Amino acid sequence: MILQALDINKSFTNGVSKLRVLTNLTLTVGGGEIVTIMGQSGAGKSTLLNILGTLDSPDSGLLKINGHNVEKLNEKELCALRNKELGFVFQFHHLLPEFTALENILMPNWISGKNPILPRAHDLLTKVGLMERKDHYPSQLSGGERSRVAVLRAMINQPSLILADEPTGNLDVKNARKLIDLFVEINKDFGQSIVLTTHNPDVAGIGDRKLTLDDGQLTTCE
Numbered sequence: 606m607i608l609q610a611l612d613i614n615k616s617f618t619n620g621v622s623k624l625r626v627l628t629n630l631t632l633t634v635g636g637g638e639i640v641t642i643m644g645q646s647g648a649g650k651s652t653l654l655n656i657l658g659t660l661d662s663p664d665s666g667l668l669k670i671n672g673h674n675v676e677k678l679n680e681k682e683l684c685a686l687r688n689k690e691l692g693f694v695f696q697f698h699h700l701l702p703e704f705t706a707l708e709n710i711l712m713p714n715w716i717s718g719k720n721p722i723l724p725r726a727h728d729l730l731t732k733v734g735l736m737e738r739k740d741h742y743p744s745q746l747s748g749g750e751r752s753r754v755a756v757l758r759a760m761i762n763q764p765s766l767i768l769a770d771e772p773t774g775n776l777d778v779k780n781a782r783k784l785i786d787l788f789v790e791i792n793k794d795f796g797q798s799i800v801l802t803t804h805n806p807d808v809a810g811i812g813d814r815k816l817t818l819d820d821g822q823l824t825t826c827e
């Protein structure tokens with residue numbers, strides 16, 4: 606079991622009213638599993654992914670990543686866990702503009718202080734057809750190219766779990782398909798678990814398990 610989230614609750618208050626976003630939500634993800642999550646805008650998908658990725662904390666509930674109880678970790682241990690076990694892909698990719706595609710991909714590797722893995726970065730760039738673009742800056746890449754770079758960055762350290770929040774949200778159909786194929790390939794080749802949110806039923810179709818977030822809880826959709 607790579608991820609266990611039990612009885613997760615999360616509300617937001619703006620000083621006046623309280624908005625309950627996640628209500629006793631439970632999710633477990635096994636090794637090598639792809640879980641897709643659909644749900645209306647505002648349902649809480651990004652909130653959930655941020656919590657699963659330890660970028661935000663729940664009000665209550667238990668979160669275990671690869672057996673580690675996240676609540677029990679100090680900031681340093683948490684950073685190490687994030688860097689080792691998790692890869693993030695955001696809707697608007699958040700590539701660092703002053704670094705090239707290759708440098709963006711290698712960033713988690715540099716941060717981890719591990720041996721540089723340039724050949725692996727080159728292999729991955731070749732695999733997604735971006736080797737000729739490796740020295741381009743994000744502003745010099747198309748939307749689809751940026752998204753592929755963001756996926757490679759998320760997987761460079763071979764994390765156990767990739768969290769992808771609407772990774773195809775700003776892509777046309779063809780580029781969305783390419784990106785989704787890349788996720789499936791990563792999953793097949795490296796056995797990484799993937800939790801992915803999307804508004805697109807075709808994208809959700811790649812899930813071993815397809816869930817819907819509604820009313821603060823996840824249900825199986827079929």
Ligand SMILES: Nc1ncnc2c1ncn2[C@@H]1O[C@H](COP(=O)(O)OP(=O)(O)OP(=O)(O)O)[C@@H](O)[C@H]1O
Nearest residue numbers: 617618624626644645646647648649650651652653
């Ligand atoms: N920091 C915050 N403070 C207050 N309210 C917030 C905060 N973050 C999110 N919300 C609210 O929580 C709800 C869930 O937001 P979230 O971004 O998780 O939805 P979502 O399912 O990802 O939507 P979308 O499909 O549009 O991306 C929304 O109503 C949003 O306004």
Ligand SMILES: [Mg+2]
Nearest residue numbers: 650651652770
């Ligand atoms: Mg969102």
